[in-house]
Amino acid sequence: MDYRHHKKYLTGKFKSKQEIIDKLKAEGKDDIYHVLSFGGGTQSAHLLEDHLQGKIHYDYIVFSDTGAEPEFIHRQVKWWKKRQEEIGNNTPFIVTHHMSMHGGLEEMLWRYINTDYQRFQLPLYFSKIDDQGNEIKAGITPRQCTIDFKIIPVKQAIRKKIMEKYGLERHQRFPSNVAIVQDIGFSVDEINRISMWESPQYKYVYMTYPLVEQGMTTKDSIKFLAANGFPGKRSRCYFCPFNCSSNKAIGMDWEEIIRDEPLSFLKACYFDRRLREVIRSGEKRLNSIPYFHYSRQPLKKVFKKEYELATELYGNELNEWLKEWSNYVNHKYIVNKER
Numbered sequence: 001m002d003y004r005h006h007k008k009y010l011t012g013k014f015k016s017k018q019e020i021i022d023k024l025k026a027e028g029k030d031d032i033y034h035v036l037s038f039g040g041g042t043q044s045a046h047l048l049e050d051h052l053q054g055k056i057h058y059d060y061i062v063f064s065d066t067g068a069e070p071e072f073i074h075r076q077v078k079w080w081k082k083r084q085e086e087i088g089n090n091t092p093f094i095v096t097h098h099m100s101m102h103g104g105l106e107e108m109l110w111r112y113i114n115t116d117y118q119r120f121q122l123p124l125y126f127s128k129i130d131d132q133g134n135e136i137k138a139g140i141t142p143r144q145c146t147i148d149f150k151i152i153p154v155k156q157a158i159r160k161k162i163m164e165k166y167g168l169e170r171h172q173r174f175p176s177n178v179a180i181v182q183d184i185g186f187s188v189d190e191i192n193r194i195s196m197w198e199s200p201q202y203k204y205v206y207m208t209y210p211l212v213e214q215g216m217t218t219k220d221s222i223k224f225l226a227a228n229g230f231p232g233k234r235s236r237c238y239f240c241p242f243n244c245s246s247n248k249a250i251g252m253d254w255e256e257i258i259r260d261e262p263l264s265f266l267k268a269c270y271f272d273r274r275l276r277e278v279i280r281s282g283e284k285r286l287n288s289i290p291y292f293h294y295s296r297q298p299l300k301k302v303f304k305k306e307y308e309l310a311t312e313l314y315g316n317e318l319n320e321w322l323k324e325w326s327n328y329v330n331h332k333y334i335v336n337k338e339r
């Protein structure tokens, strides 16, 4: 598909990288930084490899840890760092995270469930109760997590680097001759995910989508990685509600999490149950019933046998995790607030 015929381009939601750079130069920006927002999965790995092969220039590679990626994604990130070193590429590779919630999305969910925090940042499937008391299918909440836990932390990390480079303090004005062009690894089949090319948070940051410009699909990137013997797991959070069933054939499925990370699957079942409990209790602004699974059934019911087996094998580890988070949230948000 040629992006120039797509409504996102025709309505100005998306511009090509060259168009953006030409515009910035015409505005007198003479110090433009190119950044790869690296997710550790397939499409941004495709861009990273293009960089390592000298086909795309980056000044920084940034991985924002959402705090809920499966271990296999952290292993892939390490694999790519090692490959970068072996090739002798020196582009700074930064790992960052959400500015105030360093524990990422796990922290956000713990905070939401246990405190009066009301900002819900995950896309979940909702049901509502009709007049007869039956549960009926409702909508899905927006994918705010990608913006808050992946895209914004990358911008903040780069802003900090550039401010340091210019010898400026955090509160000072960003240099007016500088712009940041941030490459995002959406594929052409994901073109509908593009909502803007100018950052709403920082007026000197611009978002570009090279795989869309090249007409590359998600499958093209997966094939490219496989053909080169590179790791090819799709990046996402272990509880991502966009996980599907394995018949999707592009690797983002609950079965993969259950098989490779049964403890993470148990954690997802815990959040799934607790969110419904806390929302039903009336303490939250949301009043529909949330589900992590697209069937709008509890995860532990959809994968009953797997849940029982994982509980038998990893129940103790889950309890450890519950204890650690409980202490952390209690200390950070409840005890400190009462002081």
Ligand code: SF4
Pocket (backbone or CB within 6 Å): 066, 122, 123, 143, 145, 146, 149, 150, 235, 236, 237, 239, 240, 241, 242
């Ligand atoms: S992978 Fe899913 S849960 Fe994680 S940030 Fe992206 S949309 Fe949100």
